[in-house]
Amino acid sequence: MTAASPRAPVAGRRELVLVMLRGGLVPLLLVDLVFCTLHVARWLEVLESDLLLLNVDRGAAEWWQYLKASAVAVALAIMSARSRQPVYAAWALVFAYALLDDSLMIHERGGFRLAHFLGFVGAIGLRGQDFGELMVSAFFGVPLIALCWWAHRRSKPLAQSHSLQLLWMFAVLLFFGVVVDMGHVALVSAGIGFRGMNVIEDGGELFAMSLATAYGIGLLRQWGSSMAERQGRTTSTATAKGSTSASTRVMNYDPFDGRSRRLLDPIDPPPDTHPVAVTPAVARQIIDSFVKRGGSAHSAAGATVWVVLAWCKKQGVAYQLIRHSTGELSGFYIEKLR
Incomplete structure (x- = not known):
């Protein structure tokens, strides 16, 4: 000292x-x-x-x-x-x-x-x-x-x-x-x-x-100079917060929030599908895969198509539902539009 x-x-x-x-x-x-x-x-x-x-x-x-x-x-x-x-x-x-x-x-x-x-x-x-x-x-x-x-x-x-x-x-x-x-x-x-x-x-x-x-x-x-630097840091912080907020909005799982293990009934399933009930945790996994890959493929039964569609409608995410049928490789594909 x-x-x-x-x-x-x-x-x-x-x-x-x-x-x-x-x-x-x-x-x-x-x-x-x-x-x-x-x-x-x-x-x-x-x-x-x-x-x-x-x-x-x-x-x-x-x-x-x-x-x-x-x-x-x-x-x-x-x-x-x-x-x-x-x-x-x-x-x-x-x-x-x-x-x-x-x-x-x-x-x-x-x-x-x-x-x-x-x-x-x-x-x-x-x-x-x-x-x-x-x-x-x-x-x-x-x-x-x-x-x-x-x-x-x-x-x-x-x-x-x-x-x-x-x-x-x-x-x-x-x-x-x-x-x-x-x-x-x-x-x-x-x-x-x-x-x-x-x-x-x-x-x-x-x-x-x-x-x-x-x-x-x-x-x-x-x-x-200090004010310009401070404004630059503020702008960067605001941009980072905006990006974080955007990311948070994309990964908002509503209506599949919560830790309940209770099976959720299908929400407005499209016709010609055979929806099944899923837990919120399973629904979030399906949504994560959809967001990461920019789309998701489903079988001809379309058991979980309703999960992705319900989430897209709730979050305002644009999508396109494609039904494909090529012999035995029939099913559904949901494309996430950018």
């Missing part, structure tokens, strides 16, 4: 990586790396367009970030609708807000106005506006995280495990977007900032959003 316990987290991490790879983690990170490279190239003045910088509003990298935030929000919303687990919808709202905050500059504009309205002053290397931005982010962020917690408690264990994975990914995003951002401001205020901080801050946000995007898309693809 002690040797097996440490392996559980490893299996969880392996599954996490597989889900993200399925969601396109590698190409997402490669595109992020391209934008970081373009930023450095512009910084070194190898390229001329400022839109290639990571920290430029409405730049190429920022539009790429908008696309990823939209993708993860939509993927989680679809997951919630299909799985009926509220925690996915809650996280979809979180990433939707992250998209709106970046595109509309909610915390920057709100923080600027709040700082001027309340008269915030700079401290510990941060500007008054920075404190305003933190308050605006907390104003919107705390209710959203509370909503995630509420939805988490009301979701199934599997959805809860996915929620915890999304939590740490969002925490990484906040680390670069808030902690590193504020640290950058403080370093610049202290006169010890360096230009590479933009790559760490904005590049870190790119990579963190790629993790969440790959995970959200991977979850949706995994759920779709």
Whole structure:
């Protein structure tokens, strides 16, 4: 037991990586790396367009970030609708807000106005506006995280495990977007900032959003595959049940069910036959032979012809009664029609 316990987290991490790879983690990170490279190239003045910088509003990298935030929000919303687990919808709202905050500059504009309205002053290397931005982010962020917690408690264990994975990914995003951002401001205020901080801050946000995007898309693809597989198994099971039911209907011995040893009187015997009474067990043997061979031959007396005909009529099985007479080989043949 002690040797097996440490392996559980490893299996969880392996599954996490597989889900993200399925969601396109590698190409997402490669595109992020391209934008970081373009930023450095512009910084070194190898390229001329400022839109290639990571920290430029409405730049190429920022539009790429908008696309990823939209993708993860939509993927989680679809997951919630299909799985009926509220925690996915809650996280979809979180990433939707992250998209709106970046595109509309909610915390920057709100923080600027709040700082001027309340008269915030700079401290510990941060500007008054920075404190305003933190308050605006907390104003919107705390209710959203509370909503995630509420939805988490009301979701199934599997959805809860996915929620915890999304939590740490969002925490990484906040680390670069808030902690590193504020640290950058403080370093610049202290006169010890360096230009590479933009790559760490904005590049870190790119990579963190790629993790969440790959995970959200991977979850949706995994759920779709599992549902398709489940439907396939259901169809196979239904087909098997249908075949079994059909077989059961064919081998339904009514009106010769039961274990009674009492002789059964002939039921509507055809003319020109000399029917005899049989027990239910004998009748079932005759029917088994008829079904297996697709027909049954009877003597000229036709003593048990009535057994097969009575069973066919009761079960709705099509048949053809043939009377043949070839010298001494006269008799009856009942053919089972397919």
